[in-house]
Amino acid sequence: MAASEEMSSLFPIFILSVMGLFTVPWTIYRISNFTGMRKKNLNCRCSECVRAPKNQTSLSQKVWKFLTFSNVALVTSWLIIFVLFYYIKISTRESQPFDPFLILGLEASASDNDIKKAYRRLSILYHPDKNPDPEANKYFVDFIAKAYQALTDPVSRENFAKYGHPDGRQGMQMGIALPKFLLDIHGAAGGLLLIAIVGVGVLFPLMGAVWYLRQSAKYTGNYVMHQTISSYYRNMKPSLAPSKVLEVLVQAAEFVEIPVRHRDEVPLQKLFLIVRSELNLDPKNMKSEQQKFLKKRHPAFIKAELLLLAQLTREYNGIPPEMKADFDLVMNIVPRLMEELMKASSSCCISRLELLHIALIPRTVEGHGWLRPALSIMEFSQSIVQAVPLSARKVSERAANVSADGIAPFLQLPHFDENVVKKLGRKKMRSFQELRELSKESRADLLKTAGGFSQQEVEDVEAVLDMMPNISVEVKCTTEGEEGIQEGDIVTMEAWITLQRENGLIAAHPHAPHFPQVKDELYWLLLADQLANSVWTKQRITFMDESTSIAAASKIIGESVEGTGADDTEVNKAVKEAVQRVKGGARLVMEKFQAPAEGTYKLTAFCLCDTWLGCDKKVNVTLKVAKRSRPVLRPGVSQGEGVQLLEDGIDEADEVDDDADEDYESEYSDENDEDDEEEKERIKEATANLLEKDNDSSSSSSDDEHND
Secondary structure, X not given: OHHHHHHOOHHHHHHHHHHHHHHHHHHHHHHHHHHHHHHOOOOOOOHHHHHOHHHOOOHHHHHHHHOOHHHHHHHHXXXXXXXXXXXXXXXXXXXXXXXXXXXXXXXXXXXXXXXHHXXXXXXXXXXXXXXXXXXXXXXXHHHHHHHHHHHHOXXXXXXXXXXXXXXXXXXOOOOOXXXXXXXXXXXXXXXXXXXHHHHHHHHHHHHHHHHXXXXXXXXXXXXXXXXXXXXXXXXXXXXXXXXXXXXXXXXXXXXXXXXXXXXXXXHHHHHHHHHHHHOOOOHHHHHHHHHHHHHOOOHHHHHHHHHHHHHHOOOHHHOOHHHHHHHHHHHHHHHHHHHHHHXXXXXXXXXXXXHHHHHHOOOOOOOOEEHHHHHHHHHHHHHHHHOOOHHHHOOOHHHHOOOOOOOHHHHOOOOOOHHHHHHHHHOOOOOHHHHHHOOHHHHHHHHHHOOOOOHHHHHHHHHHHHHOOEEEEEEEEEOOOOOOOEOOOEEXXXXXXXXXXXXXXXXXXXXXXXXXXXXXXXXXXXXXXXXXXXXXXXEEEOOOOXXXXXXXXXXXXXXXXXXXXXXXXXXXXXXXXXXXXXXXXXXXXXXXXXXXXXXXXXXXXXXXXOOOOOOOEEEEEEEEXXXXXXXXXXXXXXXXXXXXXXXXXXXXXXXXXXXXXXXXXXXXXXXXXXXXXXXXXXXXXXXXXXHHHHHHOOHHHHXXXXXX
């Protein structure tokens, strides 16, 4: 039993080693992430963003922000490691190997006189006759006396010299890295605890799996309910105006879970009066319009719509205090819903089993989605993030003299309102792009003289303009291995989306002081036909994760260059250039689609941002599709090898495919169908005869035989 207790001290060492394998890399990863985030400030530094509630954190909020599960687990792991290290250090100090020279404080070359002198000196301190302390007496008997005997007795000294122990050779001891109470066969506590550990190790993962399966059956990968996506696809229309996007958005199952209390009736009526200007209601019959609005749908949908209208009109202070929590919940859900709504605009409604792959399903027979709903959804998303009313995007007769694109893009700048935009319009500043293209000196002079801005307000405007992205798009459509594009070809669209800012940042959080949560920029690339209202292909783009973009671009470019037959040097050079472009703020998008019928197609590549107004980019793309003249390669035939056509019109690849098709058909056809079997045999014999005659005769004679 003593040996078991001694060997059970290996358990702390085992636990320390296992925890170190996870804790040390985890700590390095967290420190590197924290250091990287500290190097660059991704937030807007204008005074409005600095004063925004989402950027104002108290001491208690900082503490709670730190006390996440990840941080608490990491700190706890290090505390356990330090405790185990201290315990192991104490344990090893108590169980040090027996060294008589070290105990007596002598060198290994000490003489007998030195040994006797050291023994007498220590006896004065620890001998029972000199020191009544029980611990001193125990130390004298177990160590000092035993060490003196080992160095003065010839046999003990010889054993120590040979085997390192005065008692001679010691046997090897092996232990189990388990605590000693688990090795106690006479007690029941260890067994019960072991059973409990095994039970927890099995039950907890099982319960987690059950919870995950229940959630996965209810939510998609983007944590949006399947019921919500199905509703979006049912309500999506080919021509969806931005003002109608809100009606579709609020029909989400997530909003049904928002509590609608009886005491919310009066606050909702007050909120309705505040935001009614955005509802396009008849002002002459406002009372009846109000009753109709409050009763036309589910109360949760009405509540969500009013809260979203309060965000659009910047009436956050008009929201009753008892509904502030509901407002924060709605705004936390909206970004995910907008992303799914964007996918729904270019996909068709399908069954529940296919909802996870729904973004890849086309809406039209040609395999295209709808363009107008996608543009409307992006406009609405921009308005929600920047808290700009949809009415401000309309170019009315009154606003036509102020701005050619409405006043909405101006309202996202700090300290701007409709009066400031009118004053700028009198100075012939009619578009937001014109304001951005001015030099800083000219813009500052214009804002001070025409807008009445102070120096601090001008600096705030400059900070936001420096944060706004400048997007450039390069698109080319090709067919791999071919010079032109023909009907039925698989067309590869390769697009480079480059983002630049005046402040030098690539990844950044947008200026959105009125949006209650931190929102990352999200971009969508659409290749669309505006006249046909169709989206040929789409791709979601983000500039926040550079490492993932580098890996994706390296893989795509490497495979593309290798497919042209280039050597390793050329491939590495192309990959290196792609990596440099990604680090410089570019993102590579590569999509494939099938070429349509012969003709010239005037397409447009849209790069749409879901957070900024006036930063979208579109590029014209001309796709020329020629009539089919080259053969369609079958699977398994290399394009470089080509397809050798026989003079009698039979393809050798067809002969191989016929055998494969014959096997495939026989697996699912009726084995008793003798007519089909005879037909197959006849075709095979005819093909063999034609091939044999082709080798022996001229091309003309073989053609005649084939025609006969």
